[in-house]
Each structure stands twice: as C-alpha cells, then as structure tokens.
Amino acid sequence: MVRNEVDGGVAVLTLSNPPVNALGADLRAALDRALAEAIADATVRAIVIAAEGKVFVAGADISEFGKVRRRPLLPEVLARIDASPKPVVAAIGGAALGGGLELALACHARIAGRHAKLGLPEIKIGIIPGAGGTQRLPRLIGPETAFAMMLSGEPVGADRGAELGIVDAVVLGDLVPAARVRALELADAGRLPRAGDRDDRLDPEARAAFEARAADAVTREPDAPNVRALAEAVRACFDRPFAEGLAAEQAAFAPLVDDPRARALRHAFFAEREAARVPGLSKDTPRRPIETAAVIGAGTMGGGIAMCFANAGIPVTVIETEEAPLQRGLERVRGLYAGSAKRGSITEAERDARIGRITGAVGLENAGSADIVIEAAFEEMGVKRAIFSELDRIAKHGAILATNTSYLDVDAIAAVTGRPQDVLGMHFFSPANVMRLVEVVRAEKTAPEVLATALDLGKRLKKLPVAVGVCFGFVGNRILERRSRAAERLLLEGALPHEVDAAVTAFGFRMGPFAMSDLAGLDIGWRSRKDFGGRAPVADALAEMGRFGQKTGRGFFVYPDGARAGQRDPEVEALIARTAAEHGIAQRSFTPEEIVARLMYPMVNEGARILSEKIASRPGDIDTIWINGYNWPAWRGGPMHWADTVGLKTVAADLERFARETGDDSQEPAPLLKKLAEEGGSFGALKAA
Incomplete structure (x- = not known):
C-alpha cells in the first residue's frame, strides 16, 4: 500500500489505496512503517510523500468511526x-x-499540483478535524482564516491555497521532482x-478577530455541538x-463521533x-455521447435546466412555441x-461564455440535432404526450428523450413514441440552476445505456442524480x-398553521409546510388536485377565495406591505x-411532538411502501x-434513518393509533414497516433492492 523508492538521498513514499487513498488502518500502518524505515536509513536525507491516482488522500476512513480503531491512529502517524529529524x-x-490535508499539514513543506483541492470538511459530518488540523492550520494561515475554512468545510484550490500559505508552491508539471x-x-x-x-500567528489582534467570528458561528448554530467544539479547539x-x-x-x-447528529x-x-x-446496472454499461442539448419550454424550470447545461459547457437550445415567451x-x-x-x-467573461452557449428557437423542429432533449412544458399529460409524439418524429436516432415531469406517468409518455427505450424522466428541482437533486426516472422500457448516460450527465451538470422508478410523484x-x-x-x-410550522422548523426544516405552500402558491396544488381528483378542504377553500x-398577499398567512x-x-x-x-x-390542541409525529410518521410509512414496490432501491436513496x-435537516439523516x-x-404503533382515530386506512403501517417493527429490525439494515 506504500511504495518506498530511494534515489539521490530522497525516499519517495507513494500511497496506493484506490480509489481515494483513504487513511484506513492498513494504509496508516504501511505509511508508519515506511516512515520509520526512511528515518532509520542512513542513505536517506529527506522524504517525499506522494500518492497514486487523481487523489492525494480524500480523508480518513470514516467507516471506522464508532468502532474499535486499530493502531497506529492517524495522530500517531x-x-x-x-x-x-x-x-x-x-x-x-x-x-x-x-x-489527507492533516497529513500534508504535518509535513514540513507542501508542493501542490494545479488541480489540487485542499479542505477540512469534517464539520459537514458532525465532527471536527481530529488529527491536528485545528492546531496546525491556524498556526499556518492564521486562526480566523483557518476557523472560517474549517467552519464552512469547503475546499480551496491550489492557487488560493498558495495565497493563504497552506502550500509552499504550485507546479504545473510533475510534482515529485519539485517536491524532491x-x-x-x-x-x-x-x-x-x-x-x-x-x-x-497567535497575537492578541488575531485572537480578537477569531473570537468575533467564533461567537457569531456559535450564535448562528447554538444547537450544533461540533461548531462549539471547533471554536474550543481553535x-x-x-x-x-x-x-x-x-x-x-x-x-x-x-465525544462528537458518537453524537446522534x-x-x-x-x-x-x-x-x-x-x-x-x-443495482443491476453494470459500471461497464455503454454511455451515449452528450455534446448538445435542447430544452422544451422557456419558463422558470426550462430556463434553469438550460443554465445547467451552459454551466457545464454544453451548448443548449431553448425551444418555445412563440417568440414572446421565448424572449421573456x-x-x-x-x-x-448578470x-x-x-x-x-x-x-x-464566464457570464458571457455561458450566455453564449444558450440559443433560443421557436418550433420543436429545432430539437432535431440534439443528443438529449428535456421537456419542461406544462404539467399536463396531454401536452407532454403531444410533445413526445412530435419529438419521436423529429429527434435524431439515438437521442435521449427526457421529461422533467414531477408527477406524471413516464411509461404513458414513452408509449406515444416508437422508441420507448430512449425515454426516461429527469426531474430537476426548482430552481434547477441551484438545486442539486435530480430524480432520474427509469421507465419500464428505458434502455440501460440511456439510464447510465442520464446518471453520468447529472454528475457532469454538477447535480446529485438518484435513480427511481415510475409511480405518481416518484419518491420525493x-x-x-x-x-x-x-x-x-x-x-x-x-x-393552527403557525403551530404546525413552528413544530416543523423546530424539528430542523427551514420552513414549515404552510409557509412553503404560501411561497410556492396555493393555486399550484389546487390545480394539481383538480387534475388528479384530490381534495384538501382548507387549502382548496383558500384558493377558491x-x-x-x-x-x-394572502394565503394561510397574510403578508402586509x-x-x-x-x-x-x-x-x-x-x-x-x-x-x-x-x-x-372534533378539534383539540396538539403538542409540537404530536405534530411532528403526525406529519412525519406517514412519510416514513409511504417510504416503506416505496421500498416494497422497488420505486427506490434502498432507504438511503429516500433519505x-x-x-x-x-x-x-441533514443532521437528522433523512426520514428513514430518523425513523430508525x-x-x-x-412508529408502527402510533400509525395504528392514528388510523383508528382518523378512520384513514392509509395510515395503517405498511407491510414492510410492520414486519420490521415486529422483528425489531431497521431500515438501515435492509439490502438494496
């Protein structure tokens, strides 16, 4: 796992633990032995630590957390x-x-390649750096700057790392000779x-700047133990x-390692x-080339999707039925x-380049040369089937035809084409140019290479693609x-609406369901329910008013001025x-805890049905x-993890009680939930479908 090559008085220790050289127990032990050998070797005057592959070291092996860890521990290495000496x-x-960065910080100098990324992201998984990062980085670049970097968890590039003083130099060519x-x-x-x-670097002025930033961080996240711990460590x-x-x-x-958060x-x-x-999709599945794209619809969603392509360097044509909505x-x-x-x-310059990759056009015939066409038209089955029927005639052979529908049956959309194997859903979330998630909806006849291409495309667009199956509303x-x-x-x-929203925000959401409905617009859900035969007596009455x-200015709440x-x-x-x-x-009052249970347990129950139907492959996908x-809230791990x-x-017992009290049979525990509850099982232990 560590190759030791001595030449010209320099021992080059090359780490090899693919794919990301995580510092698990075996690699730590191998590195510790190689260091001891190099230090003891009289022919060695200096040591270089390098790594195979595109990653230096992506971090510790966090799968070891919560377990008995084998020595040597990383701080010992x-x-x-x-x-x-x-x-x-x-x-x-x-x-x-x-x-990985803590390893580099312990070295006496650091040489970086131009594509290096340097960061301490532990705050994002509820902990803090634990191998000297909170002590070495502040002494290297100043405590306020180091604290801010560890608090965000975001990496910096090589050039910025050199400006800050994290690395001594950035080289364009081979790193090892420069490091030697x-x-x-x-x-x-x-x-x-x-x-x-x-x-x-630790003078009184530096302390005052750090203390001000630390106090602000703790005030902003008073319930985050790792933020307070990071401040104390620095x-x-x-x-x-x-x-x-x-x-x-x-x-x-x-203590943070075992903290529930x-x-x-x-x-x-x-x-x-x-x-x-x-599951079932081989990593060797062929991919189709995606060099050009077309988006049907220039509305908020269509424009946002087009921006995703432009941001990734892919030319995209935005298509509308008329010139006025296109220009808007x-x-x-x-x-x-701007x-x-x-x-x-x-x-x-980047603004101009991205705008330059987006072309507007009137008429579906302009989608004919695109490698992928994403339909982002009005959420109505007749509209979408008409568009796909035309695309079947217009789109070139091998083009992927995707719908951005958030609810509708992708199989029914694919059925109007003569190439259902090329059709799938790509459900972007609004605003599409900001939100990471894309539900990639695998229809009954979607070809494996089409699914694989769409998943790869999602990553290329810097999104988080999750494969799901076809049903009303998919997973989310x-x-x-x-x-x-x-x-x-x-x-x-x-x-009352404000009581429900207060319970949900206290649980960790940024907005409650009724404030969110007011933000999105009650007319959207109202129209959707009318289309699909649903009914929400209070929300519908408000929309009708x-x-x-x-x-x-009026919804569940009022918004004066x-x-x-x-x-x-x-x-x-x-x-x-x-x-x-x-x-x-009959009406009564509810505690915040009761409100959370009555809102969240039915969500978990539906997640169990989704797993049984194989709409999602695993509980973690739902989370x-x-x-x-x-x-x-990420610190609650998602609905299925939280239920565990x-x-x-x-959860099952309370759902049974809710069903009795409300007469709503849909609240009866799903068979999978009931089975796990009876067996003392958990969602986390389930295998991927």
Missing part, C-alpha cells in the same frame, strides 16, 4: 512526521481533504519548519502549548455515495447570470403528498374551525432525496 514534503497531486528539490533544500537548511513552532491554540492543544482537540473530537450526517454521506450505484425566458436567464457576475460568483413528491395530507388533517383536528399565498414573513390571520383560523365542523371533526430536494432512531415499533 502524524506525530512521527512532525518529529522527524529529516524533512518530509507532501506532493499533493489531487484532493487533500480531511485527514524542496525536500533537499530543507535538508541543507538544517532547522525544519514545524507547524507547532508558528505561534507568531481557542486552545492561544491558551495552550502545541502538544496540549493537540490533546484538547482530541478531547473535543472524541454526527451519526446521522455520516449516514447521509454514505447514502449519497451509495445512491450513485444502481432568455431575458430571465440573462438576468440571473446577478451572479455582479455578486462575483462568476467572472464577466409521493412522500410530500402524504405530509401535505397529514398537515391538512392536523388543521381540521385543531392545530383567491388566496394564493405571497403573490396575492409585501412582507416575506407571514402573520396569523383570524379569517383563516375561523375558516378552519368552520370546515372542521362541516366535516364533523438522499429528502435531504437534497426537500430541506429535510425513533424506533420502528414506536
């Missing part, structure tokens, strides 16, 4: 590097993340630069010598990675890009419909009471969809 230089050819030269320079210089010696840089600071970091790190975030991390693997859509896109350039998130919206139904029932039973939410935050409305509360009386429903598409933490016996 890094202590050997730090104390080495011979210079050790890191040659960072790709991503150095988490423990630097290592020999340090050997000739005598005294080695060690991170623990850089207390010159504070130890000022209050304790380096060795004691390392011990303080470990003391702060250890950290376990949930680790689950979310692994679930997202696992979602990329579709293109103007909206230009405005979004705003990005003004904020500095892209350069003016099907579960959302259950929550919406439960929320409406809560109103009739006596909970012209109360469409924020855009009309264009306010963004809604206020309680006695008219709505009186309407709810009248509607409940008309339906013969990934809800975290990335619907704002489920509550206990499936509790």
